[in-house]
Amino acid sequence: MVIERDDRAVGASVRNFGHGCFTAQSGRALGYAMAARPVWVRLAKEAGFWLRESGTVVVARADDERAVLEEFRESRGDQVELLDRADVEARMPIGADVVGGAWLPQDIRVDPREAARMIAAWLLTQGVRFQWATTALGIEAGLVRTSRGEVSADHVIVAVGHDVDRYFPGLAEEAGVVRCALQMLRVEGPHNRVIDPAVLSGFSLLRYSGFEACPSLQAVRERLGVDHPDLVAAGLNLMFTQRPDGDLTIGDTHTYGRTLDPFDYEALDDAILGQIASLLGYARLTVRERWRGVYASSPDREFLVETPEPGVRVVSVTSGIGMTTALGLAQDVVEGMLA
Template sequence: MSEHDCDLLVVGAGILGLAHAWAGAKRGLKVKVFERSHTPLGASIRNFGQALVGGQAPGVMLDLARQANGLWKTLGQAAGLHLHQQGSLLFARTEAEEALLEAFVNGRGAELGYRTDLLRGDALEALYDGRFAHHRAALLGLDDQQLYSREALPQIVDYLARTLGVEFHFSTLVRDVETHRAVTSAGRFTARHIVVCSGHDYQTLLAEPLAALRPQVCGLQMLRVRPRQPLALRHALLTGLSCVHYGAFADLPEADAIRAQIRSQQPELEAHGIHLLISPTPYGDLIIGDSHVYGSDISPFNAEQVDRILIDLAQDTLGGEVDVLERWQGVYGARGPGPFSVVEAADGVTAVVMHTGLGMSVGLALGERTVTALLGEAGPIVPRHSTAA
């Protein structure tokens, strides 16, 4: 190695930072990771832990999600993660939602090779002993995975440190970065490459180049619940409401009927950006959400009305009542020039910023591609700003 303290210095220990650390360490680089909190506490921990392929928009995000799918299987096995690999279920509750799923399967899904099955009749009845038979249909996303992120990320940290020799500096603020140098609350460090993955913090580091992206922050209301009728759920769950949010479906003509239905029957869903997601934990509890509010900063106050809507949607989907165990506010970076940006902020300093809540779905692949480009290896090159199709 050269005179530097390390080959790769990563700022941030969320999934994006850990993805870059893993990509570097696998290649034999000496890697240091700096995280301002005592453990990962940002978007990767607060959100659903869903690594979805089936919902991704055609183009770069679908390509990244497919690559990340295989990487999750490798990392999951190596780090001993509790990784649900049974797929996802997207339930059609109305005729309009069923029509969209059928159009997707027969059109874009078949053309672009999305691995999905549309379950109806006996196949739907067979799911979880008929628990979801009150729906019209279910789209099974065969490549979708899900993990319990509040446990999985610390496990990944432990694996990277113990097995690959990555050096972690928690409770350490990085105050400034410039060419080959980082100034931290634990001293100064030098590196051949510095990658900043600081989530929705756009002001502590690289404020000027990040401001040019005009990013925002998204806040979402989250709950952990326990079904009163036990349910050993092994799939991530969504409903047809997600079809107007996720890029695989949202631009299809059939999505317009769902939007019209929402606006006429439940306008509060559009007003609060609500569509239901449900993720199982290893302990029989379920994580539910989500809503969306955007701005340069997010108010810390949750609205009980939004939680009540989410609970009602969850109970309708699950066919039974739930008890709330925890409530919290999710958060992620949002609304930049594309779904993500990769910015060369200075010689040897790269910022990688997600502008969607899909870091768990694509982050491992984005880390691979960014490190590949930094080292000049053959492989897909990440553009300065992504351009989603």
């Protein structure tokens, strides 16, 4: 049984880029990501939702960014294919400052606005029960108290994302879990051009653990810190994915706190729009939608997996890579509980 407080999934699962960013992870996250990849592909076929095994293009707009990608290629082998400017231009429209890039063929894309809904609908046919619009009020060994009554269970998994502190505040405080807010936008696609891969930028190199071992990354960090101190301070991960209808999902900035201010900053949206337009070589982009994503974040761990009571697991991806890793993490958690 799945207990869900809303009528449908409206949280981080539908507010993201729909990007399975598998290759750019490292360590435990890379293991979970690679375990999640075949599950995503299988679920797309069984549940019938749109999925593209289109990879990711990481665009280099400076020589130090290209150097990072060359070092990443050396460490990952055939998981990374280096691109020159013409190779990048064959895959997407680009601005004048693009000097090359890399293609990560293992990555995937889905439409997050349909994937969660269609997975839930498919699970119904597999015997899973859902209690929608139902709030979990209290959780203890063998029992979940909800707004619609009590539910008994031998195993309880608390997967509430950034709301761990609503149920187990001491655990959240010990792990340093806070909320991270993202400003994201949907813009009109450029001139009916199909952009099949997800697209990352030099700012993205600062956000994914897979690039941290590259010696040239420090030069990228220092240069971007001098050229764009406000964007680095805002935690910009300049990237986009194209939706099936041709529009682009673009973003994103990162703001942290236990309690987030409800106000978004237009200057950050303007910066995202300007950077994406420059990356694509366009004068301006037309905004269709704006929204805020929220996920759990911890300063010292990518995953929170704790057992506050017998038979109860509290699980959260605390690093912003939930779509990429969760289906691998889930297998690990469930198998561990049943064992």
